[in-house]
Amino acid sequence: MIKKIVLAAVICSVPASVYAVSIDQQSWVAEARELVKKFGHKLKRARKEGLSEGGESKALEVCHLKAPDIAIELSDETPWTVRRTTMQTRDLDNAPDKWEMKVLEEFSRRKKEGQLKSNREFYEIVDYDGQPYFRYMRAILITKSCLKCHGEHIRAQVSSQLDSLYPFDQATGYREGDLRGAYTLRRKIGD
Numbered sequence: 647m648i649k650k651i652v653l654a655a656v657i658c659s660v661p662a663s664v665y666a667v668s669i670d671q672q673s674w675v676a677e678a679r680e681l682v683k684k685f686g687h688k689l690k691r692a693r694k695e696g697l698s699e700g701g702e703s704k705a706l707e708v709c710h711l712k713a714p715d716i717a718i719e720l721s722d723e724t725p726w727t728v729r730r731t732t733m734q735t736r737d738l739d740n741a742p743d744k745w746e747m748k749v750l751e752e753f754s755r756r757k758k759e760g761q762l763k764s765n766r767e768f769y770e771i772v773d774y775d776g777q778p779y780f781r782y783m784r785a786i787l788i789t790k791s792c793l794k795c796h797g798e799h800i801r802a803q804v805s806s807q808l809d810s811l812y813p814f815d816q817a818t819g820y821r822e823g824d825l826r827g828a829y830t831l832r833r834k835i836g837d
């Protein structure tokens with residue numbers, strides 16, 4: 647009986663070698679890094695434009711509207727699916743799947759042990775919906791500029807906007823340097 651259970655566990659946990667896939671991991675990692683940079687820049691630009699147009703409330707509105715669109719745009723333009731995820735969601739569409747949760751837990755362990763700043767990435771070839779995928783995540787840390795919308799002291803107007811846009815918001819109360827979440831990218835192997 648014990649043998650059977652062990653065998654089942656092995657079968658479930660070796661998808662990469664079952665597929666016998668081979669990719670040039672370093673060039674895929676380089677592409678993923680490039681996309682993360684692009685995503686980050688676009689988000690930053692959107693927040694900045696909002697801020698200069700109409701302050702924090704406008705910036706919030708812009709984030710609310712544009713962040714999901716930017717992710718979709720990058721996913722449409724490339725062979726990758728590009729998202730952000732977190733253990734404490736604001737937008738429930740960004741909730742992690744099982745693999746992402748495992749990596750977020752790994753990032754949080756690294757954070758506790760003081761290793762995250764120098765080691766923010768995780769990637770692996772895994773099964774996704776029965777197909778071999780290359781999956782990549784990069785941790786996102788809170789900086790000063792995030793605190794207006796994710797910090798401990800949020801202005802009343804922004805706070806009430808958040809309440810109405812995201813009644814289940816869990817993404818406040820952060821401090822500088824905290825782990826906020828991660829960029830998460832996946833790409834099917836063989837396409």
Ligand code: HEC
Nearest residue numbers: 705706709710713714730732735736737740792795817827
């Ligand atoms: C002007 C307000 C505002 C600022 C400033 C801001 N965010 Fe956000 N953040 C939002 C909104 C609104 C969402 C939900 C957007 C969406 O639907 O993806 C969000 C979502 C996120 C998510 C996706 C996960 C989730 O909870 O839905 C991450 C990760 C994130 N923010 C990180 C950051 C970081 C890091 C900074 C600072 C560099 C930052 N944010 C600054 C408003 C803001």
